[in-house]
Amino acid sequence: MAARARGEERRAEILRAALEVIAERGYRGTTLGAVAERVGLTQQGLLHHFPTKEALLLAVLEDRDHWDTGGGGRRREGWRLELLTSLVDYNAMRPGVVQTFSALLGESVTEDHPARPFFTRRYEQVRADMAESLRDEFGDRLPSGLTPEQAGPLLTAVMDGLQYQWLLDPDAVDMPAVFRDFLTLLRGGDAGPAAG
Amino acid sequence: MAARARGEERRAEILRAALEVIAERGYRGTTLGAVAERVGLTQQGLLHHFPTKEALLLAVLEDRDHWDTGGGGRRREGWRLELLTSLVDYNAMRPGVVQTFSALLGESVTEDHPARPFFTRRYEQVRADMAESLRDEFGDRLPSGLTPEQAGPLLTAVMDGLQYQWLLDPDAVDMPAVFRDFLTLLRGGDAGPAAG
Numbered sequence: 001m002a003a004r005a006r007g008e009e010r011r012a013e014i015l016r017a018a019l020e021v022i023a024e025r026g027y028r029g030t031t032l033g034a035v036a037e038r039v040g041l042t043q044q045g046l047l048h049h050f051p052t053k054e055a056l057l058l059a060v061l062e063d064r065d066h067w068d069t070g071g072g073g074r075r076r077e078g079w080r081l082e083l084l085t086s087l088v089d090y091n092a093m094r095p096g097v098v099q100t101f102s103a104l105l106g107e108s109v110t111e112d113h114p115a116r117p118f119f120t121r122r123y124e125q126v127r128a129d130m131a132e133s134l135r136d137e138f139g140d141r142l143p144s145g146l147t148p149e150q151a152g153p154l155l156t157a158v159m160d161g162l163q164y165q166w167l168l169d170p171d172a173v174d175m176p177a178v179f180r181d182f183l184t185l186l187r188g189g190d191a192g193p194a195a196g
Numbered sequence: 197m198a199a200r201a202r203g204e205e206r207r208a209e210i211l212r213a214a215l216e217v218i219a220e221r222g223y224r225g226t227t228l229g230a231v232a233e234r235v236g237l238t239q240q241g242l243l244h245h246f247p248t249k250e251a252l253l254l255a256v257l258e259d260r261d262h263w264d265t266g267g268g269g270r271r272r273e274g275w276r277l278e279l280l281t282s283l284v285d286y287n288a289m290r291p292g293v294v295q296t297f298s299a300l301l302g303e304s305v306t307e308d309h310p311a312r313p314f315f316t317r318r319y320e321q322v323r324a325d326m327a328e329s330l331r332d333e334f335g336d337r338l339p340s341g342l343t344p345e346q347a348g349p350l351l352t353a354v355m356d357g358l359q360y361q362w363l364l365d366p367d368a369v370d371m372p373a374v375f376r377d378f379l380t381l382l383r384g385g386d387a388g389p390a391a392g
Contacts, residue, residue, distance in 0.1 A: 028306045099305050106302010109295050109363040110223045120364045127361075127368075150377045153369055157357025164356060165323075165349055167305040168316045172323075173349055181346045185381040 014039050018060050023096040027103045058118050061101055079133035088179045102163050127152040143188035158182045210235050210245055214256050219292040223299045254314050257297055275329035284375045298359050323348040339384035354378045
């Protein structure tokens with residue numbers, strides 16, 4: 001049991017180190033060697049925990065999802081619209097991890113890519129959690145008239161799609177502002193003073 | 197002049213062949229060798245027109261944008277909401293080219309990727325064209341209250357983001373239906389009979 005606890009602690013240390021390296025060096029600059037060095041392991045020692053760079057990056061993304069949505073028992077609450085707004089604000093301050101997510105998502109749609117099962121499962125879960133969370137918040141219809149099941153995939157698409165535009169041209173795309181415009185639509189509210 | 201015309205014709209042939217190969221074999225399965233064979237060139241002959249697989253694929257995507265939006269002079273009209281709906285319907289029937297687009301977009305956000313300038317320019321242009329087209333269609337405010345400049349990046353994000361979800365799980369995500377839900381929001385209309 002003590003050995004297992006140490007193993008899990010070491011794993012958590014590696015994920016934290018990987019996140020730092022990603023933030024500093026981006027997706028392409030993140031190598032297993034750089035992460036091993038940061039955490040004080042040989043590359044061989046790191047491979048014992050994560051056999052490939054992809055396996056390590058997917059574990060980082062999984063861990064991020066876990067923390068972003070409040071971890072463990074609070075998963076449904078993690079998708080409340082207010083918290084999603086904070087999440088998008090937060091993402092706008094961490095381009096490294098958003099870039100890593102977006103690059104891996106892009107790769108995952110190609111044939112037999114090792115990240116494909118992760119992302120397929122992730123989106124199935126995200127859509128279901130969002131729908132549940134929206135139902136808790138709004139009931140069977142959002143003020144705009146959409147059902148929670150209609151709004152889930154749209155919310156997800158807006159978040160992902162905006163990240164690409166923002167990563168490519170951060171000065172031209174105000175990701176948090178555009179996301180708020182979408183929430184205004186979703187809430188069926190008015191987006192500007194002149195719209196009466 | 198005749199030589200140039202022949203060169204352009206050959207280039208167009210190569211792009212058509214590449215599109216066929218992409219449709220049949222997907223992003224990873226598309227090789228310069230397979231495209232050369234299809235069009236009756238040696239690989240060396242193909243390299244004369246397109247020095248890398250990426251250069252060829254980006255030319256295919258550029259060509260697709262050109263045709264999808266009506267080509268040449270009709271660019272603004274190409275983004276009318278009605279035509280975008282048809283475009284999404286059409287995309288749902290050609291997963292190969294959508295996959296190629298999505299995979300390259302994912303790669304393009306990594307450091308110094310050769311596709312980055314193409315996509316950065318593309319999105320700048322798409323957002324501007326969409327805003328112009330929405331202004332032609334709706335004036336300074338859409339019925340939902342958004343300005344054309346607010347709606348442009350959102351429309352783009354929804355189209356791109358939905359493609360990832362759909363490519364990963366085509367049975368779970370009805371891309372054209374979700375896109376129509378978004379247009380309902382954008383038009384400020386009602387999404388379902390029970391919403392009153």
